Every structure is written in C-alpha cells, then in structure tokens.
Amino acid sequence: MSRPAIEVRNVSKVYQLGTIGATSLKEELGRFWDRARGRAQAVKTGEFVALRDVSFDVQPGQVIGIIGRNGAGKSTLLKILSRITQQTRGEITIRGRVGSLLEVGTGFHPDLTGRENVFLNGAILGMSKAEIRAKFDEIVAFAEIEKFIDTPVKRYSSGMYVRLAFAVAAHLEPEILILDEVLAVGDQQFQRKCLGKMQEISTGDGRTILFVSHSMAAIRRLCQKCVVLRNGEATGPLDIEPAIELYTENLTESVYDLDVSQSKRSWGAEARVCRMTRLRVVSSNFLAFGKPFEIEVHLECYRPITKGLLGMAFNTVEGTRILTLDSDVNDRTFDLQPGKYVLRARMENMPLHPGFYNFCISVGGGGHFFDMLDAALWEVKTSDEDRWSDRGAGGCRIEPELCITPESGTAPAVYDSRSA
Amino acid sequence: MQNETADFEVTLRPTTGWLQIELAGIWHYRDLLSLLVWRDFVAKYKQTILGPLWFILQPLLMSVVFTIIFGKVANIPTDGLPPLLFYLCGQLGWNYFSQNFSASSATLVNNAGLFSKVYFPRLVVPLSNVISNLLTFFIQGATFAAFYIFYKYAVHQGSFGVTWHIVFLPLLVLQSALLSLGLGLLMSALTAKYRDLIHLTPLLIQLWMYATPVIIPLSQFPKEWRWVVALNPMTSIVESFRLMLLGTGTVEPLYLVFSILFTLVSLVAGLLLFGKVEKTFVDTV
Numbered sequence: 001m002s003r004p005a006i007e008v009r010n011v012s013k014v015y016q017l018g019t020i021g022a023t024s025l026k027e028e029l030g031r032f033w034d035r036a037r038g039r040a041q042a043v044k045t046g047e048f049v050a051l052r053d054v055s056f057d058v059q060p061g062q063v064i065g066i067i068g069r070n071g072a073g074k075s076t077l078l079k080i081l082s083r084i085t086q087q088t089r090g091e092i093t094i095r096g097r098v099g100s101l102l103e104v105g106t107g108f109h110p111d112l113t114g115r116e117n118v119f120l121n122g123a124i125l126g127m128s129k130a131e132i133r134a135k136f137d138e139i140v141a142f143a144e145i146e147k148f149i150d151t152p153v154k155r156y157s158s159g160m161y162v163r164l165a166f167a168v169a170a171h172l173e174p175e176i177l178i179l180d181e182v183l184a185v186g187d188q189q190f191q192r193k194c195l196g197k198m199q200e201i202s203t204g205d206g207r208t209i210l211f212v213s214h215s216m217a218a219i220r221r222l223c224q225k226c227v228v229l230r231n232g233e234a235t236g237p238l239d240i241e242p243a244i245e246l247y248t249e250n251l252t253e254s255v256y257d258l259d260v261s262q263s264k265r266s267w268g269a270e271a272r273v274c275r276m277t278r279l280r281v282v283s284s285n286f287l288a289f290g291k292p293f294e295i296e297v298h299l300e301c302y303r304p305i306t307k308g309l310l311g312m313a314f315n316t317v318e319g320t321r322i323l324t325l326d327s328d329v330n331d332r333t334f335d336l337q338p339g340k341y342v343l344r345a346r347m348e349n350m351p352l353h354p355g356f357y358n359f360c361i362s363v364g365g366g367g368h369f370f371d372m373l374d375a376a377l378w379e380v381k382t383s384d385e386d387r388w389s390d391r392g393a394g395g396c397r398i399e400p401e402l403c404i405t406p407e408s409g410t411a412p413a414v415y416d417s418r419s420a
Numbered sequence: 421m422q423n424e425t426a427d428f429e430v431t432l433r434p435t436t437g438w439l440q441i442e443l444a445g446i447w448h449y450r451d452l453l454s455l456l457v458w459r460d461f462v463a464k465y466k467q468t469i470l471g472p473l474w475f476i477l478q479p480l481l482m483s484v485v486f487t488i489i490f491g492k493v494a495n496i497p498t499d500g501l502p503p504l505l506f507y508l509c510g511q512l513g514w515n516y517f518s519q520n521f522s523a524s525s526a527t528l529v530n531n532a533g534l535f536s537k538v539y540f541p542r543l544v545v546p547l548s549n550v551i552s553n554l555l556t557f558f559i560q561g562a563t564f565a566a567f568y569i570f571y572k573y574a575v576h577q578g579s580f581g582v583t584w585h586i587v588f589l590p591l592l593v594l595q596s597a598l599l600s601l602g603l604g605l606l607m608s609a610l611t612a613k614y615r616d617l618i619h620l621t622p623l624l625i626q627l628w629m630y631a632t633p634v635i636i637p638l639s640q641f642p643k644e645w646r647w648v649v650a651l652n653p654m655t656s657i658v659e660s661f662r663l664m665l666l667g668t669g670t671v672e673p674l675y676l677v678f679s680i681l682f683t684l685v686s687l688v689a690g691l692l693l694f695g696k697v698e699k700t701f702v703d704t705v
Contacts, residue, residue: 015703079702083432083539086699092432098539106537109459111466120459123452124538152466 004057005208011090013051050076054234061206065219068229096175105165110154143167256281274301288383294346307333308365314357351396445541456548475559483507499668510634513661523549524604528612536702585664599683605690609697638670650675653682
C-alpha cells in the first residue's frame with residue numbers, strides 16, 4: 001500500500017468572532033485607552049469553530065468529493081489544503097505538487113489580452129512559462145476563442161471570459177488538484193465540456209483530485225469516494241451513495257415537510273391578509289425527475305382573498321428562475337374566506353433536470369399577499385427509469401410527442417409510442 | 421510516481437512563531453515574478469495617451485514647480501548647482517523609494533481577492549513591484565542624464581560632474597530597494613489589520629519627502645543639528661545620489677552606517693511581520 005497523497009490529522013480551524021473583519025486603529029486605541037485606565041474588561045469575543053478535528057486520508061489517484069451544506073466547512077477545508085490560510089490545530093501532510101482552483105479567472109487583468117492573461121493566470125496557478133507555452137494552443141482551442149486571443153479580456157463576453165479561465169485551469173498538471181464548484185461556469189454546453197475534461201483528467205493519469213460541488217450528478221459522475229462535512233465535522237471517505245444519502249438526509253431532514261409559520265423569509269405588502277404555515281411535498285417524500293409530484297400548502301387567511309392565485313417557482317442554486325408554476329395561467333383564480341385552507345398543486349411530470357433547486361412560493365391576486373423566496377432547498381433526484389440524466393441537459397427536460405413519417409420509398413419507422 | 425511525488429512532501433502545521441522566508445518557494449515561482457513585473461508595467465500604461473512618457477513628465481514637472489517655488493520664490497540654495505538638475509537628482513533618489521514603499525504597503529489589501537483564492541509565496545508581489553519600479557528608475561535616470569548633458573555641455577552652468585563614487589550607485593539603489601521593501605512590508609502587515617492606515621501612507625510619503633533633502637540640501641542645516649535630519653535613513657541616500665552624480669553632497673560615514681543599519685533592521689522586521697500576518701490574513705478580510 002502506497003502512502004496517502006493527503007493525510008489530514010485532527011485539523012481544526014477556529015475563527016475569532018469579532019476579529020473577523022478588520023478592526024480600525026481607532027477602536028484598538030480606544031480599547032487600549034480603556035484598559036490603561038483600568039476601566040475595562042477585555043471584551044470577551046466568541047469563537048466560531050469552522051472545522052472540528054477533521055481527519056481523513058486520500059490515496060494517490062483517488063477522486064474524492066467533498067459535500068456539505070453551506071457553512072459546513074468545505075471552503076475552509078479547501079483553503080487550508082491549498083495553503084491560503086492556516087489551520088488552528090492539527091497537521092496535514094501533502095505528497096505531491098498541489099494546484100488549487102477555488103475560482104476561475106483568479107488574477108485575470110482586464111486590460112491585458114487573452115494571450116497575456118493565459119500566461120499570467122497560468123503562472124499564478126503555479127505553471128512555468130515553458131509549460132504554458134507548450135500548452136498554449138491547446139488552451140486556446142479548448143476555450144474556443146482563437147479569434148479573440150489578442151483582444152483585451154475586458155471586451156470579452158462573460159462566457160468567453162470563463163471559458164478561457166477554465167481552459168487555463170484545466171491544463172494545470174499538478175499531482176493533486178483541488179477544485180471548488182468550477183462547474184458552475186459557462187453555458188450548458190461548455191459545462192458538459194468541462195465535466196468531460198475533468199473526467200479525462202481524473203481517469204487519465206492517476207491524478208489525485210479533491211472536488212467540492214453541490215451537484216450530486218457531477219459528484220456521482222466524477223468521484224470514487226466522498227467526504228461529508230456537517231457542522232465542521234467530517235465523515236468519510238465513504239462510498240458515493242451512502243455519502244449522498246448522509247448529506248441529503250441531513251440536508252432534507254424534514255425539508256420536504258416544513259413548518260414555515262415562523263419563517264422570516266416571507267414578506268408581502270399586505271402580510272396581514274394571509275400567511276403560510278406549512279409547506280410539504282405529498283406525492284412521496286422527495287421529488288424525482290419525470291415523476292408526478294404534489295406540493296401542499298397550508299394557508300391561514302385573516303381576510304377574504306378574491307381572485308387569488310398560487311405562484312410557485314424553482315430557481316437554480318445560482319439564482320436563475322427555471323420553472324414557474326402559476327395557478328392562473330388560464331385565468332383561473334380562487335376566492336377564499338377567512339379561515340384555514342390546504343392547497344395542493346399537482347403536476348404529472350417533474351420536468352426539472354436532477355439537481356438542487358430553491359423553491360419560491362407566493363400568494364397573490366388583488367394584491368401581493370404573501371411571497372416567500374427560497375422557501376426550501378429541494379433536490380430533484382434521478383428516477384430509476386431515467387438513464388440519461390447525466391447527459392448534461394440543462395434546465396427542464398420534457399419528452400415531446402414524436403411523429404415520424406416515412407418519405408416515399410422508405411420503410412415506416414418503428415417508434416415505441418407508449419400511449420397505448 | 422511515488423518517488424517522484426515524495427520530493428514535494430509538505431507538512432502543514434499551524435505556526436505561531438515567526439516564520440522563515442521560503443526562498444525555495446519564491447524561486448519556484450520566478451516565472452510568476454517576471455510576469456508580474458511585466459504586467460505592472462504594461463497594464464499601468466495600456467490605455468494612456470503618453471504611455472511610459474509619464475515616467476519622464478512626472479519628475480520633470482515636479483522639478484519645474486520646485487525650481488519656481490523653492491528656487492526662485494523662496495530662494496533656497498541648491499549647493500551651487502543648476503536648480504532643475506538639483507531637484508531632478510533629488511527626485512531620482514527619492515522616487516524609487518517612495519514608489520516602492522507605496523506599492524509594497526498596499527500589497528495585502530490590494531491583493532486580498534487574489535490571495536484568498538490561490539496560494540503562491542506572497543512576497544512575490546512586493547518583489548515584483550520593486551523590480552518593475554526599477555524600470556521607472558532607469559527612465560528617470562535617462563531624463564536626468566539628458567539634462568545633465570544639456571547643462572554641462574550646452575549651458576556650461578556651474579561646475580559639477582560625476583565623481584568616482586558612482587561605482588557604488590548599484591549598491592545605493594539596492595539599499596533603497598531593501599529599505600522600501602522592509603518598511604513597505606511592515607506597513608502592509610499593519611494595514612492588513614488596521615485598514616485606516618491605508619489613508620496614512622500617501623500622507624506619510626508626502627511629509628517624508630519634505631523631511632528628506634530633496635529640496636533643501638543637508639548643507640543648509642546648522643552642523644550641530646544635521647544629525648536630526650540624518651535620523652531619516654533617506655537623507656544619506658539622497659545626499660549620496662547627489663555626491664555620485666553631481667559631485668556635491670553632504671555624506672558622512674556615521675550617517676551612512678546608520679542608514680544601512682536602519683535598512684537591515686527594517687528589512688528583517690518587515691519580512692518577519694509580513695511572514696506572520698500573511699499566513700492567516702485572509703481570515704480577516
């Protein structure tokens with residue numbers, strides 16, 4: 001057994017609350033003055049433990065996913081591993097050159113041309129000029145910006161910018177690669193290309209990769225094992241499915257049945273008209289691609305609502321609205337009297353591509369009664385029948401009714417129309 | 421594979437003490453250093469009309485202003501030298517230091533975004549400033565040389581000339597570089613903690629110039645008070661520049677030694693404090 005590429009031993013990171021954010025000299029002098037006059041008491045500041053005794057090993061050539069909710073400590077762990085900051089306690093041994101990619105386009109200078117930025121960015125990521133020169137054509141071709149390589153990057157579209165940035169990073173060749181959410185760049189087509197490239201990197205030459213992502217599809221596709229972080233504590237490396245289960249279990253612990261009566265996320269011009277008390281998925285205890293689903297909303301009305309409508313929407317984690325379900329698309333509205341109601345909205349077919357979505361909900365009509373953005377973070381899972389969800393299709397995926405007519409002289413097509 | 425990667429084994433431990441400087445790391449990133457130098461220079465002037473000409477104009481205009489205000493109006497003597505040449509020479513010595521100092525002291529704050537996303541030896545950035553400013557220094561040196569030739573061979577004004585001391589010019593430039601780097605790193609580490617110091621730096625540089633014999637030569641001060649002026653490590657440097665390039669300057673061995681010691685102490689202090697702060701400074705951004 002070869003020695004691990006990365007050994008993490010009892011690593012903790014403690015942030016001093018109160019010193020987060022720079023202090024000003026004035027405050028410090030004021031504190032000093034108070035102390036000097038014996039008036040004060042060191043202000044007891046709190047601590048925030050971002051990582052607590054984290055230990056795990058990564059074997060050479062392994063592709064390890066790191067998953068956890070926002071604030072679970074993923075970024076902190078990556079920052080420590082990539083030497084951007086230092087742990088408070090514990091020890092890490094790394095065997096191999098590390099390249100880390102916590103953001104694409106780090107250090108790009110807007111006034112410099114694409115060509116110049118490739119060299120600058122490459123050097124910032126740790127490549128030598130000779131290495132960059134050797135890969136230059138490959139990088140430019142991958143980014144698909146041959147024509148604009150001598151244009152200052154400030155004139156690039158944001159798509160071109162991230163493509164170039166990812167291309168540089170993808171051609172980095174350290175033994176250990178640390179990646180954070182870089183898949184969230186570019187359009188769908190380019191994301192697929194990125195994913196393909198990363199798969200190539202990870203399977204190609206036995207490189208060790210640590211990969212942080214919120215996309216379970218990407219994790220399933222790329223990683224062999226997963227470390228799950230929860231409130232600064234790490235479990236793993238586990239196999240992918242148990243890891244994702246652990247993550248979603250603790251992510252969705254009653255997430256599909258929420259008591260939202262106290263939620264602070266709701267707002268509305270006339271908030272006193274009604275409020276939502278409970279929000280749940282009733283069809284099953286999760287959402288799955290291509291499957292029917294039903295969302296249940298418990299509403300408490302204080303005043304009559306006339307010409308009301310229920311609006312629901314799914315946003316991507318990046319904030320793009322991707323699916324809207326409005327009850328009044330065909331001008332059908334409802335009138336409600338003061339009291340309690342249960343509204344159930346049903347769809348026969350969940351068209352959303354598997355992934356995580358923020359669910360937003362509102363009740364409107366004669367006014368804006370109630371609006372709750374990001375009411376829940378829900379995962380749309382892959383269904384068993386769906387073998388193609390890692391095709392990289394974006395947004396919604398709906399099966400059209402296909403009609404194939406043979407032209408003269410051609411045999412009729414065989415089409416499995418399940419309508420029968 | 422294993423043997424190969426074992427060469428790069430690194431153990432990361434929390435460091436509480438004062439850290440050693442990673443010279444090997446800087447060497448590994450030498451290509452980055454050279455690219456940053458080049459970027460500093462190119463990016464600064466890419467969308468300007470006059471480009472690097474600004475390097476010539478800036479000290480020249482300042483010297484003209486000094487000549488009018490301090491030379492003609494206030495009548496401050498210039499050691500018998502043509503005032504324009506005197507001020508140009510003073511600024512040649514001073515500007516390199518002040519540019520380095522102001523760039524280095526902004527290192528951590530200006531690059532916080534970059535530093536919080538990628539690791540490389542942080543010292544590469546201030547080092548690149550010191551090197552790219554060297555180019556500015558050469559351009560200003562050429563300007564000075566042009567005026568030197570003009571005054572010496574066309575106008576025949578005053579008796580001045582380069583002395584043999586000029587062989588030490590590279591050492592003097594090196595000292596300016598190290599002094600500005602040391603003080604800049606100290607300032608940078610402090611501004612990382614106390615943001616408001618960033619407003620102090622330009623003011624400090626401005627005042628410091630007046631405390632340095634850029635305008636008023638050291639010879640104008642009474643002998644018994646000169647040591648006070650010489651407590652400023654830049655005094656010896658600017659006076660030495662004049663002695664080397666124009667043949668008149670008040671350079672005393674004692675002041676010179678003090679200035680060199682000051683440089684070394686501030687360099688060591690700057691490297692240590694910067695090294696300590698850079699480890700976790702992204703946590704407080």
